[in-house]
Amino acid sequence: MNRFKTSKFKNTTPKIPKKDGWVSDVRGSSFNSQGNQIKSSCSFVAFNTDHAGGGMVGLCSVDPGPGGKWAVTHISCHDDQVTDLDFSPFDNLLATCSSDQTVKLWRVCELGQDQPASAEVILRPNEGRLELVLFHPTASGLLAVASARGIQVWDTNRDKALAVLEQHADLLQGLAWKADGSLLASSCKDKNLRIFDPRVQLTAFKCASGFQTNKDSRILWVRDDYILTTGFNQHRQQEVKLWDSRKLNSSLSSVSLGTCNGTLVPLYDPDSSLLVVSGKGDRVIDCFEVTTSEPFLSQVSHCLSDASMRGIATVPKLALDVGCCEVMRVMQLTESFIIPISYQVPRKAGQDFHADLYPDTLGHTAAMSADVWWQGANKQVERVSLHPDKRPKKKAQSFFATALLCGKNKEEPSSSPASTPSSSVAPSRSPSSTSGLSSSSLASPSQSSRAIQSMLGPSSKFRHVQGSVLHRDTHITNLRGMSLTTPGECDGFSANAQRVAVPLATAGGQIAVLELSQPGKLPDTALPTIQNSVNVADLCWDPFDPHKLVVAGDDAKIRVWKVPKGGLVQTLTEPECILQGHTEKIYSIKFHPHASSLLVSSSYDMTIRLWNLDTGDEVKKLSGHQDQIFGMAWSPNGKFLATVCKDGKVRLYDPRKSTEPIQQGPGPEGHRGGRVIWVCDGQYLLVSGFDCRSERQLYLYSTKSLASGAFATTATDVSPSTLIPFYDPDTNVIILTGKGDTRVYIFEIISEVPYFMECSSFHSSEPHKGLCILPKTECEVRDVEIARAIRLGKTTIEPVAFKVPRVRKEFFQDDVFPETAVWWEPALTAVAWFSGSDGQFRKISLQPKDMTPVSEAPKEAPVRKYLPSSVYLEEKTDEQKKEELLSAMVAKLANREDPLPQELYEGVDEEEWDD
Numbered sequence: 001m002n003r004f005k006t007s008k009f010k011n012t013t014p015k016i017p018k019k020d021g022w023v024s025d026v027r028g029s030s031f032n033s034q035g036n037q038i039k040s041s042c043s044f045v046a047f048n049t050d051h052a053g054g055g056m057v058g059l060c061s062v063d064p065g066p067g068g069k070w071a072v073t074h075i076s077c078h079d080d081q082v083t084d085l086d087f088s089p090f091d092n093l094l095a096t097c098s099s100d101q102t103v104k105l106w107r108v109c110e111l112g113q114d115q116p117a118s119a120e121v122i123l124r125p126n127e128g129r130l131e132l133v134l135f136h137p138t139a140s141g142l143l144a145v146a147s148a149r150g151i152q153v154w155d156t157n158r159d160k161a162l163a164v165l166e167q168h169a170d171l172l173q174g175l176a177w178k179a180d181g182s183l184l185a186s187s188c189k190d191k192n193l194r195i196f197d198p199r200v201q202l203t204a205f206k207c208a209s210g211f212q213t214n215k216d217s218r219i220l221w222v223r224d225d226y227i228l229t230t231g232f233n234q235h236r237q238q239e240v241k242l243w244d245s246r247k248l249n250s251s252l253s254s255v256s257l258g259t260c261n262g263t264l265v266p267l268y269d270p271d272s273s274l275l276v277v278s279g280k281g282d283r284v285i286d287c288f289e290v291t292t293s294e295p296f297l298s299q300v301s302h303c304l305s306d307a308s309m310r311g312i313a314t315v316p317k318l319a320l321d322v323g324c325c326e327v328m329r330v331m332q333l334t335e336s337f338i339i340p341i342s343y344q345v346p347r348k349a350g351q352d353f354h355a356d357l358y359p360d361t362l363g364h365t366a367a368m369s370a371d372v373w374w375q376g377a378n379k380q381v382e383r384v385s386l387h388p389d390k391r392p393k394k395k396a397q398s399f400f401a402t403a404l405l406c407g408k409n410k411e412e413p414s415s416s417p418a419s420t421p422s423s424s425v426a427p428s429r430s431p432s433s434t435s436g437l438s439s440s441s442l443a444s445p446s447q448s449s450r451a452i453q454s455m456l457g458p459s460s461k462f463r464h465v466q467g468s469v470l471h472r473d474t475h476i477t478n479l480r481g482m483s484l485t486t487p488g489e490c491d492g493f494s495a496n497a498q499r500v501a502v503p504l505a506t507a508g509g510q511i512a513v514l515e516l517s518q519p520g521k522l523p524d525t526a527l528p529t530i531q532n533s534v535n536v537a538d539l540c541w542d543p544f545d546p547h548k549l550v551v552a553g554d555d556a557k558i559r560v561w562k563v564p565k566g567g568l569v570q571t572l573t574e575p576e577c578i579l580q581g582h583t584e585k586i587y588s589i590k591f592h593p594h595a596s597s598l599l600v601s602s603s604y605d606m607t608i609r610l611w612n613l614d615t616g617d618e619v620k621k622l623s624g625h626q627d628q629i630f631g632m633a634w635s636p637n638g639k640f641l642a643t644v645c646k647d648g649k650v651r652l653y654d655p656r657k658s659t660e661p662i663q664q665g666p667g668p669e670g671h672r673g674g675r676v677i678w679v680c681d682g683q684y685l686l687v688s689g690f691d692c693r694s695e696r697q698l699y700l701y702s703t704k705s706l707a708s709g710a711f712a713t714t715a716t717d718v719s720p721s722t723l724i725p726f727y728d729p730d731t732n733v734i735i736l737t738g739k740g741d742t743r744v745y746i747f748e749i750i751s752e753v754p755y756f757m758e759c760s761s762f763h764s765s766e767p768h769k770g771l772c773i774l775p776k777t778e779c780e781v782r783d784v785e786i787a788r789a790i791r792l793g794k795t796t797i798e799p800v801a802f803k804v805p806r807v808r809k810e811f812f813q814d815d816v817f818p819e820t821a822v823w824w825e826p827a828l829t830a831v832a833w834f835s836g837s838d839g840q841f842r843k844i845s846l847q848p849k850d851m852t853p854v855s856e857a858p859k860e861a862p863v864r865k866y867l868p869s870s871v872y873l874e875e876k877t878d879e880q881k882k883e884e885l886l887s888a889m890v891a892k893l894a895n896r897e898d899p900l901p902q903e904l905y906e907g908v909d910e911e912e913w914d915d
Contacts, residue, residue, distance in 0.1 A: 043110075059072070100715060101126065136370075139366060168186070173217045193211075216264075217229060287303075462733055498516060510530065587628070596829055599611040631644050635678050666710075691715075721739050735771070827841055
């Protein structure tokens with residue numbers, strides 16, 4: 001007889017406000033991901049945005065501020081697109097995941113305050129691009145993270161993956177926790193839905209065919225053991241299905257909606273059993289009531305929004321306005337707005353609290369800690385009343401602060417089901433950080449910050465490095481006719497401290513040589529050039545002779561050109577010498593870092609040859625490659641040569657001892673290009689390449705064991721151009737960008753986990769054709785400039801400075817500027833190197849004579865921001881207080897003896913009236 005029962009929500013009506021009630025100043029993300037693009041807590045709404053080119057999350061309040069307007073702020077979260085986000089149900093903790101393979105947890109501050117510049121926690125699941133994040137519904141500090149095919153359950157307090165579940169057969173599309181947090185359900189492109197018990201087994205204990213097509217699907221738990229899925233049927237119609245998780249052989253009910261390509265996103269309110277569904281790119285929003293008996297899905301409303309949907313989220317029940325009988329609120333993210341849609345039951349509002357519409361709802365206090373859940377407990381979150389007079393006040397406290405300031409024993413489990421994560425969890429990551437704390441004393445701010453820093457791991461001093469293009473007066477403009485067809489193994493152009501060489505697209509392989517000391521607009525007439533006679537395959541300046549340019553051509557020859565002092569004043573047609581030996585086109589050329597006139601080249605004939613430029617002779621030929629040689633690099637000591645090849649191998653040569661590689665190991669999976677450099681004093685090889693999905697990756701190899709493969713990797717983005725790395729051995733900072741990119745990545749490489757420490761990126765306004773790093777002596781150390789680069793634009797050559805923000809710039813920052821090697825002076829000759837000698841550069845200090853090192857700077861005395869309390873709390877007798885009060889009153893009364901201002905004004909003479 002349930003079908004004849006009247007539902008109190010059957011007349012629920014959606015109310016869309018006028019446009020002045022929408023959240024404006026919004027740029028909804030056009031990026032397509034498995035996430036909902038928008039999530040809400042009781043206080044905040046967070047959403048994906050295209051603001052500043054990606055990697056940002058927008059933030060606004062749930063309710064409008066004074067004047068009915070919303071203030072929108074932005075947090076720079078990731079270096080790549082944010083794919084999903086979720087609020088913790090227990091505090092204002094926001095989790096974000098991204099294509100950069102990281103999950104970050106952010107402590108969101110009250111609007112009007114500065115939002116955090118860095119994340120509280122960074123998780124690295126190492127499973128490629130991440131798609132979904134989902135907080136556990138009952139346990140604190142527990143997070144499910146989904147990649148393209150895998151799911152991991154993380155304890156964020158300990159930065160540890162508790163479970164790594166079985167990989168899916170295809171792309172994972174949806175993820176949902178059961179209401180009690182015991183089970184995890186997923187939907188997949190292989191048309192199956194799976195149910196996991198992460199604490200019992202890593203494989204799905206139930207798997208059933210749930211969808212008729214492999215188009216996007218979503219999944220939710222509803223009404224205890226029931227599962228709701230959305231997808232597409234065989235007629236490509238959007239479809240909603242209800243399942244009993246105890247018997248997945250067939251669905252209980254299904255509802256087909258219109259034919260549309262948009263992914264159907266479901267939102268469910270467990271208190272009212274109302275279900276809202278809307279398709280991405282659609283304007284239609286449908287509302288159903290879910291029951292466990294026929295009819296299982298009853299339509300309540302059908303409304304048409306004013307804009308197409310990019311994401312949708314529900315507002316938690318404790319944030320609703322019960323005074324107007326609001327039972328559900330949906331925040332719809334569009335291209336330019338967030339539209340709040342209020343679902344209200346038509347009753348007399350503003351008088352009585354309608355208890356039948358508002359059963360007790362889930363509170364904000366976690367039922368247990370992650371440890372207790374992992375041990376097998378299932379506890380429900382305590383429910384609270386929605387009556388305005390009985391609502392609890394939410395206490396949002398960082399679990400880090402709880403962990404640091406509580407005095408519990410490490411092994412002591414949480415005894416209260418409503419307790420927050422115990423203090424034992426966080427200190428277990430860094431026991432020494434909390435030594436000395438007792439239950440009766442709190443950590444000082446400095447101790448707390450040190451403990452938090454210890455838990456978060458190492459932090460780069462260059463993380464806030466700022467790249468900026470120097471003033472236009474230093475630019476060379478009106479550069480025309482650049483060659484855009486240089487091979488991928490070529491950097492596109494070459495620069496030293498004095499001049500820039502740029503290949504031109506004109507016939508004869510012409511090369512423009514421009515003086516950096518002569519900025520300005522180039523004339524419209526033809527410039528004097530180097531006539532290479534064949535197309536340029538690669539080019540580079542001699543590091544020890546700023547006038548010598550070496551050019552590899554398509555004709556398998558290497559030409560050496562001598563540029564006169566002061567630059568080119570007439571066209572050069574005859575090279576200083578020509579090196580011949582390769583039988584096919586040359587890939588790339590590199591100078592030896594220590595020995596003068598020693599050049600190495602790689603070619604399509606799959607050989608590497610060493611040349612003595614003084615004699616013009618080929619001295620050595622290396623073999624062992626089976627395919628195209630993408631890149632090569634000399635070791636810092638000049639003894640070894642590393643290569644990365646299209647055959648999927650990374651090789652290491654000792655050219656003076658053997659013509660065959662002394663080591664080799666597996667290289668990048670992709671075969672689109674690669675580069676290699678030595679880092680950390682020659683301990684590691686860093687290789688930039690592509691994975692099997694054409695995503696750009698960075699790989700770190702130990703030079704002692706290439707056969708074991710890369711021991712650390714990190715992803716950047718998806719782009720067709722190979723990342724070209726530039727390494728500064730003084731700071732261990734690596735700068736990477738590709739030809740045609742607008743972004744320059746910056747990492748600090750360290751010899752411990754996490755190895756790659758990402759710093760701020762530099763973004764240019766338009767794609768560049770290449771980037772070259774200049775010698776360290778070109779940096780302005782007074783401005784804490786750690787690197788100076790030359791950026792080749794479409795028609796310009798621009799210097800770019802990379803600076804570290806520091807406060808006490810009047811001192812020389814000796815922690816950033818150690819003594820640097822004089823690598824522009826040779827340490828030995830090519831003949832001496834081939835005979836077995838090894839050179840070493842001398843070092844010089846970059847410290848100006850009139851600057852004191854910051855390590856020797858006097859310590860600044862702390863400035864007290866407030867007056868001592870004695871000033872405000874000075875004890876006074878009653879007689880003193882009476883005298884002060886009497887004096888103040890007498891002073892005011894004394895002013896009455898003064899004439900009023902209008903009494904000082906003179907009137908008009910009577911004679912003037914006659915006029």
